[in-house]
Amino acid sequence: xxEVAIIxxxxxxxxxxWTTSLRHLAFEAARNALRDANVDKVDAIYVGNxxxxxxxxxxxxxxxxxxxxxxxxxxxxxxxxxxxxxxxxVRVGTMAVASGMADIVLAMGVEKxxxxxxxxxxxxxxxxxxxxxxxxxxxxxxxxxxxxxRRYMYEYxxxxxxxxNFAVNAHTNGMNNPNxxxxxxxxxxxxxxxxxxxxxxxxxDASPVCDGAAAVILAPAEYARTLSPAPxxxxxxxxATAPLxxxxxxxxxxxxxxxLSAQRAYKMAGITPADVDFFELHxxxxxxxxxxxxxxxxxxxxKGVQMALDGExxxxxxxxxxxxxxxxxxxxxxxxxxxxxxxEAALQLRGLAGENQLARARLGMxxxxxxxxxxxxxxxxESLA
Amino acid sequence: xxxxxxxxxxxxxxxxxxxxxxxxxxxxxIFPPRDICPHCHQPARKPQTFSGxxxxxxxxxxxxxxxxxxxxxxxxxxxxxxxxxxxxxxxxTDVAPQDVKIGMPVEMVTRxxxxxxxxxxxxxxxxxxxVLR
Ligand SMILES: [Zn+2]
Numbered sequence: 001x002x003e004v005a006i007i008x009x010x011x012x013x014x015x016x017x018w019t020t021s022l023r024h025l026a027f028e029a030a031r032n033a034l035r036d037a038n039v040d041k042v043d044a045i046y047v048g049n050x051x052x053x054x055x056x057x058x059x060x061x062x063x064x065x066x067x068x069x070x071x072x073x074x075x076x077x078x079x080x081x082x083x084x085x086x087x088x089x090v091r092v093g094t095m096a097v098a099s100g101m102a103d104i105v106l107a108m109g110v111e112k113x114x115x116x117x118x119x120x121x122x123x124x125x126x127x128x129x130x131x132x133x134x135x136x137x138x139x140x141x142x143x144x145x146x147x148x149x150r151r152y153m154y155e156y157x158x159x160x161x162x163x164x165n166f167a168v169n170a171h172t173n174g175m176n177n178p179n180x181x182x183x184x185x186x187x188x189x190x191x192x193x194x195x196x197x198x199x200x201x202x203x204x205d206a207s208p209v210c211d212g213a214a215a216v217i218l219a220p221a222e223y224a225r226t227l228s229p230a231p232x233x234x235x236x237x238x239x240a241t242a243p244l245x246x247x248x249x250x251x252x253x254x255x256x257x258x259x260l261s262a263q264r265a266y267k268m269a270g271i272t273p274a275d276v277d278f279f280e281l282h283x284x285x286x287x288x289x290x291x292x293x294x295x296x297x298x299x300x301x302x303k304g305v306q307m308a309l310d311g312e313x314x315x316x317x318x319x320x321x322x323x324x325x326x327x328x329x330x331x332x333x334x335x336x337x338x339x340x341x342x343x344e345a346a347l348q349l350r351g352l353a354g355e356n357q358l359a360r361a362r363l364g365m366x367x368x369x370x371x372x373x374x375x376x377x378x379x380x381x382e383s384l385a
Numbered sequence: 386x387x388x389x390x391x392x393x394x395x396x397x398x399x400x401x402x403x404x405x406x407x408x409x410x411x412x413x414x415i416f417p418p419r420d421i422c423p424h425c426h427q428p429a430r431k432p433q434t435f436s437g438x439x440x441x442x443x444x445x446x447x448x449x450x451x452x453x454x455x456x457x458x459x460x461x462x463x464x465x466x467x468x469x470x471x472x473x474x475x476x477x478t479d480v481a482p483q484d485v486k487i488g489m490p491v492e493m494v495t496r497x498x499x500x501x502x503x504x505x506x507x508x509x510x511x512x513x514x515x516v517l518r
Contacts, residue, residue, distance in 0.1 A: 123451035132396060133417050134474045136386070136498060136510065138447065138454040139462050146445035147464055154443070154487050197449040199482070247464055247472040248423065252443075 004097045005224035005231040005384060008037025008217035009343045014181045014331035017211040022056050022112040026065045029213035029336075030108055034069075037217035037228060043102035045069075045076040048089030048109035049335035052078075054124040055116050065108075075102070080335075081239075082128035083284065084370030085109060086214070087338025087377040093218045094237050103223075108215035109336035121209055125334070128371035130245035142285075144246060144372040146201040149287035152253055153200065156302035160200050163286040164188035165308035167204045170283060170322045173315065174329025176355040177344075181210050181331035205286045207326075212333035214340040224384060230350040235363070236269030236380030238262075244374045253302075257376035258295030258367060265365070265378040266297075273297040276380070277360050278320040278348060280341040282369035284327045292367055293321075296378070315358060323348060323356055338368035342379060349383040386453030386499040388506035400510035401495055403435035405471065414469040437493030439467040439513070446482040453499055461485055465513050479514040490516040 010032025012025055020028075026047065034040060047061045058064065062076030081088040086109025093107030113121050125141045126134075134144070152158065167186050174180035186204060194204035224231035240260035246252050266272060273296060281296075283289040290304030298319055299307050312318040324330055324344040327337060345364040347353045353361070366379045398404035405416030408429035413422055415429055422429040444463035447454070454460070461477045463485070477485060478496055491513040498510040 117452075119450070119452040119455065122449065123453065126451050130474075133399075135451070136508075137462055137474050137476055138450060138457065138460060138499070139474060140447060140449065140451045142449065143445045143447050143462050147443045147462070150445060151443035151464075151487070195448075199446045199448075201445070243423070245474065247474045252464070252472075 001098045003221035004094045004234045005221040006216045007219045007228035008033045009346050011214040013179045014212035016114045025213040026110040029215040033215035042104045042106045045106045046089040046092045047078050048085035050085050081375045082370035083334045084368045084375045085335035087368035097218045105218040109339035110213035111333035111335040112211045113209045142198040145285040146198040161192045164191040166286040166289045170326040170328035174325025177324040180325040182329040207284045207332035210331040212336045214343045231384040232346045233382045235382045236265035238264035239377045255291045255295040255373045261376045261378040262296040269380040276365045280366040341366040387501045388508045407433040416471040439465045441489045442466045476512045478512040
């Protein structure tokens, strides 16, 4: 098996792109990544996306993106794993290059969520859950996270306000990211006062509905230095699954798929959690950030919130998270999110994160969560520069 | 939400009677039915009807619903831990949101789940209410 590196990255700004269609968002991110890698041909294209069929009425994104990039003829597929579709595409691309079946791969994610009403988008997002036994009961995606947050608060004695620093930190970091959707600060008071959308989850617990696309170019690590001045090694890459419905999980407060995928990625990379310099986690909701920190081994069970309260998650803290705004402030264009995480981690590792550049960024980790935790994908990235 | 006739008919045993399975290898009670025991991974096909008694494990009151549930807002969804073991996602009914507590004893009732409009087919299924004393 060959080692795989990222030799180019690209993204679009995240936001409500009323003037840009799904295909053009995909084109822009892919073209940016191809230019960054200084290549004009690839052996395969993997497009992560969750909702194009439901919202745009468009499936078959592999062929569509290949065509609009002028690369018709190439191998191309859409990859779907709910909100984890983006990093699933990177994972599939990594396997293709590692196996030797492809040399240069475009792995990307794209999502267009704002062409439908809020209610329609809410219903589309719920398709990540169990249609027969969760969604039929009127459970929204927000409600699933609310069920977890309420139980977490009950078992460990936390108050809603104790989660505030997850939103505060994300917005602080989003302010300096030119591609972030929200570039304004949030105070703990504003977090506490935000309207409840599904108790106890408030508006400032939740990441926004938005559009965006992000892309990476993958190549064998042995050639990466000749192809790119600042390649990034994919040192660990792992997908794990858990039961689709929360009610089928033995312990709903443990993200078992995150535990498994993190452990597999650590093993592949030959590192421990203590070696990780920063963590781009899946803060679609504040509760998911807490559960992710625990499952990945950075906090004990029930103590993920303590890391936020103690300021350990800031850019100066023990484990900076959401360093470019995370899902909360950069935005969560679902099928693109995992690739944004990897692109942002690559910026940190290349020393190109601007005002948000971390003092120490040698080894970064990303974790992308599909649904309420049924598919979880972890990547560990290392600078080769 | 729109009723899908064949789909709703297939689920009648689960929706109206909480029909699940019991594993003959390890004795685990399973709902919804899945034919492979999630505990011991052996085949499990023996039918088991659940009592419908349980308690609230966690809950949330929905203010911002998915399409199809607008007319029911606000409503409270919960994870209900059945006395036989499995956990079910369901709405609570006959109780004000502010009166719901984790640990509250509840029982299954059959209620309207959704209907698209006043003329269309109604989909019925389980909800849970506080146990009547
Ligand atoms: Zn069994």
